[in-house]
Amino acid sequence: MNTKKKTTTTQAPNPQQQENTYFRMRLPNSRELEQFALVIQLMGSNQVKAICEDGKEKQFRIPGKLLKKVWIRENDIIIVKLWEFQPSKGDVVWRYLGNQVEWLKRNGKLDKLPI
Numbered sequence: 001m002n003t004k005k006k007t008t009t010t011q012a013p014n015p016q017q018q019e020n021t022y023f024r025m026r027l028p029n030s031r032e033l034e035q036f037a038l039v040i041q042l043m044g045s046n047q048v049k050a051i052c053e054d055g056k057e058k059q060f061r062i063p064g065k066l067l068k069k070v071w072i073r074e075n076d077i078i079i080v081k082l083w084e085f086q087p088s089k090g091d092v093v094w095r096y097l098g099n100q101v102e103w104l105k106r107n108g109k110l111d112k113l114p115i
Helices: 098-106
Strands: 034-044 047-052 057-061 077-082 089-095
Touching: 034 057, 047 077, 057 077
Parallel strands: 057 089
Antiparallel strands: 034 047, 034 077, 047 057, 077 089
Protein backbone atom coordinates (compact mmCIF):
# COMPACT_ATOMS: atom_id res chain seq x y z
CA MET A 1 0.00 0.00 0.00
CA ASN A 2 1.44 3.37 -1.06
CA THR A 3 1.00 6.02 1.68
CA LYS A 4 3.06 8.88 0.30
CA LYS A 5 1.61 12.32 0.85
CA LYS A 6 1.32 14.63 -2.09
CA THR A 7 2.90 18.05 -1.45
CA THR A 8 2.83 21.16 -3.52
CA THR A 9 5.19 24.09 -3.45
CA THR A 10 4.28 27.67 -4.11
CA GLN A 11 6.51 30.50 -5.16
CA ALA A 12 7.14 33.35 -2.79
CA PRO A 13 5.05 36.40 -3.68
CA ASN A 14 6.66 38.98 -5.88
CA PRO A 15 7.67 42.14 -3.90
CA GLN A 16 6.14 44.32 -6.61
CA GLN A 17 2.77 42.64 -6.07
CA GLN A 18 2.90 43.33 -2.32
CA GLU A 19 2.90 47.09 -2.92
CA ASN A 20 -0.51 46.86 -4.56
CA THR A 21 -2.21 44.76 -1.89
CA TYR A 22 -5.08 46.36 0.03
CA PHE A 23 -6.33 45.46 3.48
CA ARG A 24 -9.58 46.39 5.17
CA MET A 25 -9.08 47.86 8.61
CA ARG A 26 -11.71 48.19 11.34
CA LEU A 27 -12.46 51.81 12.26
CA PRO A 28 -14.74 53.08 15.06
CA ASN A 29 -18.38 53.75 14.26
CA SER A 30 -19.36 56.99 16.01
CA ARG A 31 -23.09 56.21 15.65
CA GLU A 32 -22.58 53.21 17.95
CA LEU A 33 -20.54 55.25 20.49
CA GLU A 34 -17.24 53.71 19.40
CA GLN A 35 -13.94 55.59 19.54
CA PHE A 36 -10.17 55.14 19.66
CA ALA A 37 -8.46 54.83 23.04
CA LEU A 38 -4.95 54.40 24.42
CA VAL A 39 -4.49 51.82 27.20
CA ILE A 40 -2.69 53.37 30.16
CA GLN A 41 -3.18 50.77 32.89
CA LEU A 42 -4.21 47.13 33.27
CA MET A 43 -6.58 46.91 36.23
CA GLY A 44 -6.60 43.15 36.69
CA SER A 45 -8.78 40.29 35.48
CA ASN A 46 -10.69 41.81 32.56
CA GLN A 47 -10.48 45.56 33.23
CA VAL A 48 -8.31 48.25 31.61
CA LYS A 49 -8.05 52.00 32.09
CA ALA A 50 -7.67 54.02 28.88
CA ILE A 51 -7.59 57.61 27.62
CA CYS A 52 -10.28 58.20 24.99
CA GLU A 53 -10.32 60.66 22.09
CA ASP A 54 -12.13 63.20 24.27
CA GLY A 55 -9.12 63.27 26.65
CA LYS A 56 -10.85 61.60 29.61
CA GLU A 57 -9.70 58.49 31.46
CA LYS A 58 -12.32 55.76 31.49
CA GLN A 59 -12.54 52.16 32.60
CA PHE A 60 -13.28 49.42 30.07
CA ARG A 61 -14.15 45.76 30.27
CA ILE A 62 -12.57 43.13 28.02
CA PRO A 63 -15.48 40.90 26.95
CA GLY A 64 -15.22 37.13 27.18
CA LYS A 65 -14.85 36.56 23.43
CA LEU A 66 -11.61 38.64 23.47
CA LEU A 67 -10.33 37.71 26.91
CA LYS A 68 -8.05 34.78 26.04
CA LYS A 69 -7.72 35.43 22.30
CA VAL A 70 -6.48 39.03 22.23
CA TRP A 71 -3.84 40.03 24.75
CA ILE A 72 -3.97 43.73 25.58
CA ARG A 73 -0.94 45.56 27.01
CA GLU A 74 -0.21 49.10 28.11
CA ASN A 75 0.20 51.66 25.28
CA ASP A 76 -1.96 49.61 22.89
CA ILE A 77 -4.42 51.41 20.63
CA ILE A 78 -7.91 49.94 20.94
CA ILE A 79 -11.47 50.65 19.84
CA VAL A 80 -13.89 51.01 22.72
CA LYS A 81 -17.67 51.11 22.80
CA LEU A 82 -19.14 53.29 25.52
CA TRP A 83 -22.14 52.11 27.47
CA GLU A 84 -25.31 54.12 26.82
CA PHE A 85 -26.47 53.95 30.44
CA GLN A 86 -23.04 54.82 31.95
CA PRO A 87 -20.77 56.72 29.52
CA SER A 88 -17.79 56.64 31.91
CA LYS A 89 -17.39 52.90 31.21
CA GLY A 90 -17.55 50.60 28.23
CA ASP A 91 -16.26 47.53 26.41
CA VAL A 92 -13.12 46.89 24.37
CA VAL A 93 -14.10 46.00 20.81
CA TRP A 94 -10.81 45.79 18.88
CA ARG A 95 -7.02 45.93 19.36
CA TYR A 96 -4.65 47.21 16.67
CA LEU A 97 -1.28 45.66 15.85
CA GLY A 98 1.94 47.63 15.30
CA ASN A 99 1.75 48.05 11.53
CA GLN A 100 -1.92 49.05 11.78
CA VAL A 101 -1.10 51.72 14.37
CA GLU A 102 1.56 53.18 12.07
CA TRP A 103 -0.97 53.35 9.23
CA LEU A 104 -3.49 55.10 11.49
CA LYS A 105 -0.85 57.65 12.57
CA ARG A 106 0.21 58.36 8.97
CA ASN A 107 -3.40 58.95 7.94
CA GLY A 108 -4.21 61.26 10.86
CA LYS A 109 -6.75 59.03 12.58
CA LEU A 110 -4.99 59.19 15.98
CA ASP A 111 -4.45 62.96 16.18
CA LYS A 112 -6.80 63.31 19.16
CA LEU A 113 -4.91 60.75 21.29
CA PRO A 114 -1.86 61.69 23.41
CA ILE A 115 0.66 59.47 21.62
